[in-house]
Amino acid sequence: MSNLLFICSKNQWRSPTAEMLFKNHAIHKARSAGTSDKARIKVNQKLVDWADVIFVMERKHKELLRQCYIIYGKQLVVLDIEDLYPYGDSALVEILQKALEGYL
Numbered sequence: 001m002s003n004l005l006f007i008c009s010k011n012q013w014r015s016p017t018a019e020m021l022f023k024n025h026a027i028h029k030a031r032s033a034g035t036s037d038k039a040r041i042k043v044n045q046k047l048v049d050w051a052d053v054i055f056v057m058e059r060k061h062k063e064l065l066r067q068c069y070i071i072y073g074k075q076l077v078v079l080d081i082e083d084l085y086p087y088g089d090s091a092l093v094e095i096l097q098k099a100l101e102g103y104l
Contacts, residue, residue: 004103005051006032007061011040013087014057018096020088021104028103035064045069055100057081 004022006015011034022030031050033043048054048065053075056062062078065071079099085092097104 002028002052002103003050004028004030005043005047005054006030006057007043007054007065008032008034008057009036009061009083010034010038011036011042013085013089014081014083014092016040017085017087017089017092018055018100021093021096021100025104035061043069048074053077053103055079057083 006018008015011032015032015034019030019032022028031047033039033041033047035043043065048069048071051074054065054071055077056065057079058081059078062076065076081095
């Protein structure tokens with residue numbers, strides 16, 4: 001079983017949508033967080049430590065994680081998904097399903 005952590009800015013649209021795709025998944029557990037001080041759930045070292053794989057929506061999130069947290073030995077994947085979609089948007093779900101098909 002792998003622990004998957006999804007990171008976006010405010011943890012409102014992209015990362016919670018990705019987390020939702022893994023609800024009740026047989027193999028993986030997923031959580032989500034944001035990098036902004038205004039994030040619904042703010043990323044912290046405990047979440048980073050919990051994760052086996054960390055998915056970030058944009059390169060800026062990857063850089064913030066590297067600057068602020070110890071991520072040594074973690075697989076870090078940039079999904080390159082812009083902040084254009086509301087939570088659960090069908091286009092966002094489709095993009096995420098394609099990007100994460102090896103995990104779903």
